Amino acid sequence: MTLNGKPVELDVPESRYLSEVLRNDLGLTGTKVGCNEAECGICTVLVDGTPVSSCVYPAFKARGANVETIENLSNNGSLHPLQQAFLEHGAVQCGICTSGMIMTAKALIDDKGTSLTEDDISVALKDTYCRCTGYHSVVRAIMQASGHDVAPSPPQTRPASAAIGQARPNPNARAKIEGSARFTDDYDFPGTLYARTKRSGVPHARIRSIETSAASALPGVRAVLTHEDVPGHKRHGLVIDDWPVLCGDKVRYSGDAVAIVAADSDDIAAAAVDLIEVDYDELAVVGDAIQAARSDAPLVHEGRDDGNLLKHIKVDKGDIEAGFAEADVIVEQTYRTQATEHMFLEPECSIGVPAGYDPTEFGGVLDAAAVRGETAQHDKITIYVGSQIPYQDRSQTAAALGVEPDEVRVVATLMGGGFGGKEDITGQIHAALLAEKTGRPVKMLYSRRESLLVHPKRHATVIRIRTGAKKDGRLTAVQATLYGDAGAYASLSEKVLGRATTHAAGPYDVPNVKVDCFAMYTNNAPSGALRGFGVTQSCFAVESNMDTLAEKLELDAVEIRRINALDVGKTTSTGQVMRESVGLNECIDKVAADMRGNDFRWTWEEGSSRFAWGVAVAYKNTGLGGGAVDKAGAEVEAWADAGKATRAEVRISSAEMGQGLPGVLAACAAEELGIPIESVNVLLGDTDFCPDGGPTTASRQTFVSGNAVRLAAQQAAEKLAIDGDHVLVRYDYEAPETQPLGSGGDMHVAFSFCAQAALVEIDMNTGEVHVRKVVAAHDVGRAINPLTIQGQIEGGIVMCIGFALTEHYIQEDGKPWTNVMARYKIPSITHTPAITSHIVEHSASTGPYGAKGVGELPSIPTAPAITNAIYRATGVRVCSLPVDQDELLRAMREGSSTVELAWGDREPIPAIVPGGKR
Amino acid sequence: MTTASTNRWEHYYTPATVAEALEILRRYDGRARVVGGGTDLLVETRRGLHRPVEAMVDVTHIEGLDVITSDEDNIVIGCGVTHSRIVRDARILKYGMCLSESCGVIGGPQVRNVGTLAGNVAHALPAGDGTIGLLALGGEIEVASDDGIRWMPLQDSFKGPGKSFIDRYRQILTRLRFRPTAAGEGSAHHRVMRPQGLCLPIISVGVRLQIDDANTITDARISMGPVGPVPYLAEPAMEVLVGGPATNEQFVRAAEVALENVELRTSKYRASREYREQMVRTYLPVILNRAVERANGAAS
Structure with missing residues (x-):
């Protein structure tokens, strides 16, 4: 074939895919692989000028063809106009999709030139996913690169100093657009073995026996390890160490690891895993948090005083009875949110490099000056991994190996998206164990299926919430009961659901609050951190109730929020008095002014569509807080x-x-x-x-x-x-000291605030929902880099559109139905609305230059803004996410005012008893 | 349950002639399989949904079969023609609009750039969009095997969900054809999806109508999926239309008749029966009206 303009002749097995030949045989790792099932598009290369998914394109199909990859774009250090535009517009975040995005766009520009329109981009990039940017900056960059006058437009902020407040590309963006940035799977240590994991495949069972001899006997297999081979601590966990490194007695979810294999090739490792026989005594399954709380529920972890209750988290402020007695109107409703998946486009990958590894033994080169990478000395066991918490990877791996933390080194590689999903241990310990055992570098790359199966998800929740207010709109009381599905292991459940609990009265000054949250063990995939960290869930309930309340009180939806908004001098539901940096009212004002604009109407009809606006507000803590040393x-x-x-x-x-x-x-x-x-x-x-x-x-x-x-x-x-x-x-x-929940003191060093309004179009014939526009204002304290903040906000909003409309990680009795990427839709470019984003800067005195956190905030209120708009358009209150067009249409046709079911639920979900517990 | 297997073939052939392709299939005697673009087949093979084969026989490089041609009676599409090429083809836009529309909604651009209509048809999914479009046009397919070459009506090739009478280990779907829409004829396709989960249609409907100067329908074809194990030709509804006036009232009636004769099912992760029925009620008249507009318009 002709590759990047040069003839290439290769002698490779006919069974290979083009992506494998490019990456493995030719070392062109600028082309990335996200799913291996032609879903995500990040592996896009051009074959005879046409974009194709190289992950399912047989290499031999490209015989004689002209193949072009990202490596062909920049020329002697000068960037292709597309690369330059991606850089300038901040259209690169994690960078894992960037080469696929740019190659797809290149074919489009080559085809259309300056006649290119935004619609053309939307069509061409429909199946090229990006999980970070929300596509907005991508569209702007492509328009600019095709000759349109589209300058970068970061939001307005306070005047910049020499370095603070300057809108500029992330320093690593250039390597990402050139395809030279290296993610974990791009490392290729000479002598590497390939590892795979035997997964339980059953959600709850006692292990009778594990038979590995057939796998061990397979030629090319170098090691097969089970729980008995873990020399040190047999469990890991970020908060509670309840997660077995390798299961020996019992499995608690379908993704549990039972054995690990290292072999000369990935195919051999895969075949070996299939040869491992595990004999199970299957146990009754705990399928959801409500079931888990029943007294007759099977126990996920035996021997605990609290049964399946992982943690009961409480917020208690004022006198809840008196608060409701004082209320003129009370609104009460049950809401449900689904489990969702991070869908970072880079699946988990860990490489373990043994102490004393010598690349020259495997035909490599040793470079005395190299500090890390393929040519470096490794004087201790080293793990290369894209991780959100390198030091805890280190301590947890050291514990499993039975050594001190400083006897293990973790080298954090670039991460192709995290969003909370790369905090827990996945393959780090396994790769290290296999590297130690074999004395060779061991790469453990998860398939997309394995990634979906294994890593923690966003907690599914059931939230019963009661909101009381006076006639003038002032809130008097909020009471909520939350059940959160923690899954099989603790992960960060206590922390995540803690945030759901403390934020369950919204960013409002509410005198009387009572919240009880029950984090329940189940046989589902563990739940952990996902952008928004529990607040996304409770905000949906809080902000839905606020709109219902406004309607009952005949108050404007913006006004009721303004009346109750937290401000300096007011107190959060945990008793923290706000002394500074509360920009919520300014956010509300900015969004309201923008939304109301000229000829404002809350709702109108066009053809078979009905349009409506919905608003929601949110806040999110910055930092660990709650008394934790940060x-x-x-x-x-x-x-x-x-x-x-x-x-x-x-x-x-x-x-x-x-x-x-x-x-x-x-x-x-x-x-x-x-x-x-x-x-x-x-x-x-x-x-x-x-x-x-x-x-x-x-x-x-x-x-x-x-x-x-x-x-x-x-x-x-x-x-x-x-x-x-x-x-x-x-x-x-x-960071300044914080106080534990329940003490009434400063639980957090700062909070960030936002308001968002969503313009939604509903097709009254089909119930289909499209978000057409989002107006947002975020109080970030101080914008240190307005360009990357813009990217965080646009990406966060689009991620939350996914939470509202497209995403659902479905598990049935502990078995994931969502087992391939084709069964989980993240927003594509076609879901991207117009976004107007305002930055509000109410300085936090203890933050650097006044800054506070912004990463999670944008992906919190978008969902209720959307469902509030749906209500306004249709009169139907969607209480269960994601919005189901089938149920929505049914409700509209039948004149029903609520949708209680979510997509995939065809039977009513059991009710919960407020305040009820095990 | 496993997440492991990779299911590789040993040989990947790209024969240049039908004879060569058949020879390879004969040689492998059931251990080789025909592949088009592979956008479904290879993904499914990797997932372990097909029995592993020793060889793949890629029929997209066969000379003369990677083009769209037309003769007096038909527009003929070779088995190497991708969805993207069909979507862009000026003749199909003019004389087989519903095929262009239906191929245009398959997958994303990367899939359409590689996947073929022949592959879509051979895959025989109950609601393969390209197949639904071709079925509405009254398409025929050409199958080559050791017994020779024969043309057959498209609808005769469906055996069951994902199962075709074309033996993909021994036969090759070489060409597809349809009679171009003439003056007084129009076609249209529409499908409804849901934004979550499975990338498959809730309902996919194609129509082809012929009307005379008196606005009477003289011929009608309606294809639908998924309404059963195989793509469905809604004959009772077609009968209702033929001989009657091309009015919305008739189209609403046709939708009711179509629904009376099929049993739409609730599929947990796709749609409820009621929703599907509602979509047929809503969209069958809409696209019949669209076909009438096209029949009356300049571009057929």
Whole structure:
């Protein structure tokens, strides 16, 4: 074939796919693979000028053809106009889809030239997924690249200083658009073995026996390990160590790991896994949180005093009885939210490299100067992984290996999306165990099916919520009962559902609040962190009730929120008095003004469609809070060599998953050192070189790691001024102390606030729902990089549109129906509405330059804004997500005012008893 | 349950002639399988949904079968022709609009750029959109085997859900054809999807109508899926239309008759029976009206 303009002759097996030949045989790793089932489009390359999914394109089909990949686009360091435009518009976040996106767009531009329209882009990119950007910046970039006058348009913010407030591309974006950025699977250590995991496939069973001899005997198999081969601690877990490294006595969900295999090739490993026989005694299954709470429910974990109750979380403020007695109107409703999946487009991958690994033994090269990567010395067991919490990967792996944490090294590679889904252990420990056992590098790459099966999901919840208000709209009381499906293992359930609980009265000043949340073990996939961290769920219930209340009180939907909005001097439901940085009212004002514009109508008809606006507001804590010590260590090293510009390196083990952290940290250091942002190199997440930046969760990195870097750089600048040409400063920052839930004190260091309005079109013939426009305002304290913040906001909104309309991770009696990507639809470019995004900046005095977190906030209120609009258009209140067009149409036709069922539910879901518990 | 297996073939052939392709199939005697674009087949094979084969015989490179041609009576589509090519083809846009529309909603661009109509037909899904479009046009297919070459009506090839009478281990669907719409004829296709989960239609409907100067329907074809195990030709509804006036009232009646003669089912993750029925009631008249507009319009 002709590849990127040059003839290539290859002798490869006829069974290979084009993506495999490009990546493995030719080392062109700019082409990524997301699903291996022609769903996600990130593997797109051009064959004779036509975009094809290389993951299902047989290599031999391309014989004699002209194949073009991302590596062909930039020419001697000068970027293709598309690459340049993607860079300038911030259309690159995690970067895993970028090459597929750009190649698909290139074919389009080659075909249409300047006649290209936004509709053409929407058609051409329909099946090329991006999970980060929300596609908005992608469309703008392609329009610009095709010759249209579309300049980057980051939201307006306060005037920038030298480095803070500057809209600029993330420092790693360039490598991503060129295809040279390396994600874990792009590493190719000489002598690598390939690993696979034997999954339980049954949701709840006792293991009678595990038979591995046939697998071990298969030629090419180098190791088969079971629970007996775990030398150290046999369980892991971020909060509670209840998750077996390898199951020995019992399995608790369909994705449980029972055995692991390392072999010479992935195909052999796969075949070996199929040869492992596990004999089970199947047990009755706990299928949902309500069932789990029944006294006769089977026990997921035996020997616990609380049965299946993982945690009962409570909020108690004021006098709830008195609050409702005082109310003129009370609204009560049960809402349900579904489990959802992160669908980061890069499946999990871990590579374990054994201590003393010598690449020269396998035909590789050893480079004494190399610090990490294929040519480097590895003096201790090292794991290469795209992880949100490198230091906890390290401690958990060390525990399983039975060694001290500093005897393990974790090198954080670029992450192709995380969204909370790469916080828990997946293949890290397994890859390390197999590397130790075999003395070879071991790569454990999950298939998309395995990724779907294994990693924690967003908690499905059932929320009964009662809201009381006076005639003038002032809230008097909110009472809520939440049941959250924690799945088989604890993961971060306690924390996630804790946030759902503390935020269950909304960003409002409510004098009397009582919330009881029951986190229940079930035999479903574990639930954990997913952007919004529980608040997405409770916000849906809170904001739906607020609209119902407004209607009953004949109040404007915007007005009722303004009346009750938190502000300086008001108190949250956990008793925290807000002293500063509450921009909610300004957010509401900005959104209302924009939405109301000219000729405003809440709802209208056009043909068979009905349009309507809906609004919702939200808040989200910044940082861990609740009394947890929230700290980050950072190193700043600076060189001021005579005659040369000062340069610096920032080292911190915090995770970049596309959100733009390196740019934020570089800006903080540059600001303090008084040097250009480009002169700061940011090294993230090598535990041997970078201090612990803590987990990348809870929208905390800009605040906590940003402060650590700011303060380290500040000291470095002072030292540089006094003496010298080279300084190294380490700063251990600890966020202001917080108080535990129930103490009534400051539970969090800061909150971010937002308001969103969604314009929705409903096809009255089909019940189909389309979001046409979203107007948003987010109070972020201070926008350190408006361009990457814009990306976070647009991406977050589109992700929440998915939560509202398209996404549902379905499990039936503990068995996932959603077992392939084709059964889980994330929003495609065709779901992307017009988005107007305003930035509001109410400084947080303890945040770096006033900044607070923004990562999760945008994906919280969009869903209720949409369902509030649906109600206004149709008179039907959707109480269960995702919105089911079938049920919506039925309700409209039958004149029913609520939809209680979600997609896939064909039987009513059992009711819950408020306040009820096991 | 496993997430592991990869199911590889050993050989991947791209024969240049039908004879060569048949020879390979004969040689492998059931251990080789015909593949078109492979956008369904290869994904399903990887998932372990088909028995593994030793060889794949890719028929998209066969000379003369990778083009769309037309003769006096027919527009002929070779088995190597992708959905994208059909969507763009000026003749099909003019003389077989519903096929263009139906192929245009299959998958995404990357799939349409590789997947073929012949593959869609051979896959025999109850609601393969391309198949529904061709069925409405009265399509025929050509099957080559060791016994020679024969044309057959498209609807005679369906055996069951995902099962065709074409033996994909020994026979090749080489060409597809349909009679172009003439003056007084029009065609249209529409489908309804849901945004979640399975990427399959809730209902996919194609129609072809012929009307005379007096606005009387002289010929009608209505194809629908999924309404049963195989793509469905709604003959009772067609009979209602032929001989009657091309009015919305008649079209509403045709939808009712169509519904009386099929048993739509509730499929848990696709749609309820009631919803499907409602979509047929709503959209069959809509697309019949659209076909009438096209029959009356300049572009057939």
